[in-house]
Amino acid sequence: MADPSSYRPKPGQIPDSPGVYKFRDEHRRVIYVGKAKSLRQRLASYFQDVAGLHPRTATMVTTAASVEWTVVSTEVEALQLEYSWIKEFDPRFNVKYRDDKSYPSLAVTLNEEYPRVQVMRGPKKKGVRYFGPYGHAWAIRETVDLMLRVFPVRTCSAGVFKRSAQIGRPCLLGYIGKCSAPCVGRVTPEEHRELAEDFCDFMAGRTGTYLSRLEKEMHIAAEDMEYEKAARLRDDIGALRRAMEKNAVVLADATDADLIAVAEDELEAAVQIFHVRGGRVRGQRGWVTDKVEAVDTAGLVEHALQQLYGEEKGEAVPKEVLVPALPEDTPALNQWLADRRGSQVSLRIPQRGDKKALMETVHRNALQSLALHKTRRASDLTTRSRALEEIAQALELDSAPLRIECFDISHLQGDDVVASMVVFEDGLARKSEYRRFQIKSFEGQDDVRSMHEVVSRRFRRYLQEKLKTGEWEAEDGQAPEDDGRPKRFAYPPQLIVVDGGQPQVAAAKRALEELGVDDVAVCGLAKRLEEVWLPGEDDPVVLPRTSEGLYLLQRVRDEAHRFAIQYQRNKRGKRLKSGPLDVVPGLGESRKQALIKHFGSVKKLRQATIDQICEVPGIGRKTAETVAAALAQAVPAGPAVNTATGEIIEDETPAPAGASSERGTEQ
Secondary structure, X not given: OOOHHHOOOOOOOOOOOOEEXXXXXXXXXXXXXXXXXXXXXXXXXXXXXXXXXXHHHHHHHHHEEEXXXXXXXXXXXXXXHHHHHHHHHOOOOOOOOEEOOOOOEEEEOOOOOOOEEEEEOOOOXXXXXXXXXXXXXXHHHHHHHHHOOOOOOEOOOHHHHHHHHHXXXXXHHHHOOOOOOHHHOOOOHHHHHHHHHHHHHHHOOOOHHHHHHHHHHHHHHHHOOOHHHHHHHHHHHHHHHHHHHOOOEOOOOOXXXXXXXXXXXXXXXXXXXXXXXXXXXXEEEEEEEEOOOOOOHHHHHHHHHHHHHOOOOHHHOOOEEEOOOOOOOHHHHHHHHHHHHOOOOEEEOXXXXXXHHHHHHHHHHHHHHHHHHXXXXXXXXXXXXXXXXXXXXXXXXXXXXXXXXXXXXXXXXXXXXXXXXXXXXXOEEOHXXXXXXXXXXXXXXXXHXXXXXXXXXXXXHHXXXXXXXXXXOOOOOOOOOXXXXXXXOOOOOOEEEEEOOHHHHHHHHHHHHXXXXXXXXXXXXXXXXXXXXXXXXXXXXXXXXXXXXXXXXXXXXXXXXHHHHHHHHHHHHHHHHOOHHHHXXXXXXXXXXXXXXXXXXXXXXXXXXXXXXXXXXXXXXHHHHHHHHHHHHOOOOOXXXXXXXXXXXXXXXXXXXXXXXXXXXXX
16 A cells, blocks of 8 residues: 555645546556546645545555646536546546446437438447437337338348348338338338438427328328328327327426436445436436445536436437536536537426426436345345355465456367457456457467467466566666556456366466466366366366356356357358458458459459559559469369359359458457
8 A cells, every 4th residue: 555645746736727637556557537626626635644534535545656637728628538538547446337237229320321220239320310228129119110100211131121122022011011112112212211300300209290290181181082091191190199108298398308316325326317308208227336436426426427428419418407416517517518419508406396206206216226236236246256265265275266267279170270268357257358369389289289378378468568567677677657548468367267177277387387477376177077177186176066166167168168169260251251362461451342343353353464453443563463473373263063064154253352350369
């Protein structure tokens, strides 16, 4: 633990102006980011007697080893910079909300020629119009099914759409009137886009005008004795009214607002958000967080606003945001929200009437969410803690292995040999830490040698990161400067699990010893009898079949096996799809496609002269010579033969272009 007085800035060094500050630990990792109207007053509060600080604040200042700050001109700039730094550095002592589930949204892909209505999860994409989020995907599908009677917008995937266009016959929805069938030209792209925009307008709450227009058309059709048309319009109106009824009216004045409520205790807090559009609840979502910093309700609201609207623009930010407590920098937050929306936003506490009553409902949801989260977490924590303790006892470890890494080797009869590394922290998968390796030092099948190479490469990177962060001093005694961002291999495991028996365990242990790493335990889990093997032991450790520890080891091993097989299959598939142009150095995907498009096939390209190849846009003479030389060296495949007639079939089909290498692969 560091003494805060050892890195306290000298009096007069800290400016009395708005700004953002960062606390760093002894390894230069950013552990906390904050903002202040007055940097001098705010930072002075951290350097008082540690005994008088909040326990979480005291932990943070004693973990830190330095503090630095950036001066800005306004509080709004400070808010923006704080949000950017929290996203960039992911500080361990800042409040970070995590969704308690992945909420689905109704999306309309207006960025496509023929917009598609579908259910989407995850990050938002540019050019896509979103509605929601919703509590359940089935709720979206029921609403869409009702509305497709009136707005027959495309809902099929790109593959189905392309197939229907090729065969000239629409899918089932096109036959039953729930799709306008743009795939076969029943409507023009402009007419289909107009349908999609009407769909979006209706979902956005502009329902009255459209319903009035349909009712008027229905009465005119009835007066003209077009009874079939009138009946169809009557059914359309009924379908739209049923879709509207699924979202109950909660605010009579057709308000667009987001209501945010917080339920908290000393350790955790739950946030619930109701999205109200046109006076109706259009979506709901919830977050849960550990209170890793000393923060009150107003601070939690501020963090929630940053996460909720940090990536949003335009109408995604409503005109009104109702909260249980106003943050300290309310004027700055108001200005920040207005900048993101493009017009004025009201941030306030509801005092009376329907809005206050709805806020109480949101708060009850937050209380229920916190209680449910605690129930689930207590159960999970108990099970995971028991599993980790059982592993520690069985392997005679000094403490429970809070970080476990597992390695597995995968190949197909000695080809495309790859390896995987999966990470479990506190008994849960940490997928952002997963890594994939290509075996480089030799060719062929040798799982033991492959395991030695992979473990060596992983821990060689770990030692390099230790040198960068200053945990090991360089030969000149100076540790390199670190930017505070999370490192890929910076954190060592307490336990390594390898998929295999004694040979694989011995190889992993030998790799660690060669690098001088002696504080990481190693074990292997053999598939046949689920035995746990330890280095240098002739007999395995046998855990009971009902053991939570064995179950956790199996999950870790199976996850590593799945991840390795997935990578090996992808790699093999790309190798089989590769063509002769893939071996040409410096020839990217765009120029490959340009060559194939210009000549029509690899065969015709091989017959072309260098001058003819130079005619392709973007291909210079040097590149043309390289392409011609590479194709001349490549052995063309034998001609295809029609077995019925003996006739040689000319190869005029373009060769598939090779795919790019896997992202995230440790080369």
